[in-house]
Amino acid sequence: MKIILTRDIEKLGGAGDIVRVKDGYARNYLFPKGLALPADEKNIKELEFNRRRIQRHIEDEYGKARQLAEKIAAIDITIAKKVGEEGKLFGSVTTREIADALKEKGFEIEHRQVLLDAPIKKSGVYEVELKLFRELKGTVKLWVVAMEEEQPPVAEPPAA
8 A cells, every 4th residue: 555654754754755564464454553645646746735834844853953952962861870890771762761861951852762772781882773753863971980888877875
């Protein structure tokens, strides 16, 4: 079945693209979620009419994403984790933790936009890649440091 995508869908296409998918995928997933329209004559003519507006919108989003990439490249984020021998972490740094650290700095990044090749399991400095818009990616410097242990309060001896 031929459909017109109304939003960017990873591994399928961008908004405004006409693609061929299985009938069930279109009927049961894409149409109910508003991600696509059937590629009939009416919808294709409407797409051609709106193509310039869609292209301007894409260019605006690309410009915003490029500015965001420049701002993110200029900052460092730090995540403190419990560290064992030789700098190994107890657990690993997750994409959610990286996204939360970026939100604390004022950037609206979802955890799905954080691209990690492998889990971060050692303390150190890392360059983390972020998918900002379509094929535009940015990088942020991540410092994974040892969490400073809080000393338990010292109990005072009972007064005599």
